[in-house]
Amino acid sequence: MNLSAVELRHLRYFVAVVEQGSFRAAALRLHVSQPPLTRQIQQLEEVLGVPLLVRRPRGVEPTSAGLLFFEEARNILLLIEQAANRARLAGHGQLGRLDVGVFGSAVFDTIPRIIQAFRDRFPRVEVVLHNLDRTGQIRALRERRLTVGFNRFFDHEPDLSWEVIQTERLNVALHHAHPLAQHPQLGLAQIGTQELILYPRTPRPSFIEQMLRLFHRKGVSPHVIHEVDDVVTAVALVSSGFGISLVTDSACNLRLPGVVYVPLRSEDRATFDLCMIHRKDDESALLQAFLKTARDMRGSLSAKARPTKPRAAESDPSIA
Template sequence: MDLRQIRYFLVLASELNFTRAAGRLHISQPPLTRQIQQLEASMGVVLFERTTRGVALTPAGAVFLEEARKIVDLTDQATNKTRLAHQGQLGRLDIGVFGSAILNVIPTLLIELRKTHPDIVISLQNTTKIQQVEAVREKRLDIGFNRVFPEVEELVVETVMMESLYVAMHKDHELVRRRTLAVRDLNNQPLILFPNNVRPTFADNVVSLLRDEGLTPNVVHEVEDVMTCIALVSAGLGMAVVPESAVNLQLPGVRYHPLRSAEAKVDLSCVYRADNASPALMGFLDIVRKVRSRKIKLVTE
């Protein structure tokens, strides 16, 4: 039994006439007769009985008709899904995310992916940079988003965007009336750094920014993530240097001011396996590159 024989059977069961069925199939009658005979022989049953007007289904043929329809439907579904998967329109993406990226870039990417690839299943996992790198290497994640990625063999790191830096401070701070701040304005100011996990991190960029100006950072708190950092700023416990995406965190009493410096930028990058040729990932990377080239605007713009 093969799929062609089943399809021939369905047409003949619909027409109940060999001549008309052969016409629909664009073949001559003898090949159709042979295929039906072979199908019956493979099953060991008679599916059709001849009548004066053509053929009629036997009881066994009537049962097989229902099952044959299911077989063809399932085969068509499998073929369609396979084609969609090949085109990157179907599948699953496991994505590693972190802190401030979820405030503008990640939502933008997900909205666009949902528009263009609505049948892809998305799983977001909030993980640290080291966890992302290991998970991507071990194929537990397809792609991760973070800052200051190290170079790792077998992995590709792509810059998604460079973000300007801002200073977050309490509304009652003495510097709050200034529209912008210079790095030197942070001298002796109580600083809250994040994240406090395995170095190098964004926190190291902030420290380097001050040290390059000959300043010694006055670090009063080191916390795990940007949410905790801004919460402490809201409580008046210090000020913080944050990426522009963090400006979307509008906590009570917090004000954000651009930091004036050519070096006041930080990357947001993605990492994935060089050998991952998943069509779903390729489609997602296409969206990432459109965001990088500004062909797609961020949801916060």
């Protein structure tokens, strides 16, 4: 038995004949003449070595072998159709797996908004998040374990491409009982005399170094600095009444008991960029679809208003 002689057209023709119950009706459905269709079925029976159809005066019926072959042939055709559809979707960035590197305060607002918008557009794409710092994201991108990453302060990397997706302002996180918490705005000179909680310890360059440059440009030397690993730890310490911290707009969505957020004065205000980074040689439709989704949202992301200062009821000591 030379099974390599069985071709897809044999399967399509046979399935059509069984479903239509006659050669004539099947030929009309397939837009072929009846004699070639009959020859293809005969050829298929010769290859398999068993009769597949019983000819009746009013049409044809499958034999027991023919009925089994019909079921399997139909499944094969459905699988081929499914494979073609999946390939087509993948080719248009609508199917597959997207590995996204995340880190820092953007996980509280910007990144979830972008991912939700992408999933709304492409619900068949599996999005997997990986919590990696900048160094880890760069390594994972080069090892092709990530498709795209989000982070800040990227240096020039010849094989990687990065672009700004959001610009955020700085705010001061304080405990509601702190003497400065009632101010509508704060200056760097005011907070430089306080115990500052900054983050992350690594990698460098980091948010800490950017903060120190900002203070030094204003001629301010912070008195006490405590370094922690991330913004969540920093705001948690603020919530406990230990020091104050500087956070971006996204981190103001982190609502811990007793914490209020006060913007910097306009003359001291600084902005920080959130970037997307990906491999320059990655031209996949999946990545392009994700980048387009994020770019379409860029204006609304940077224009988004900073969360308002919590009301007095939200800052009541009884909830701390």
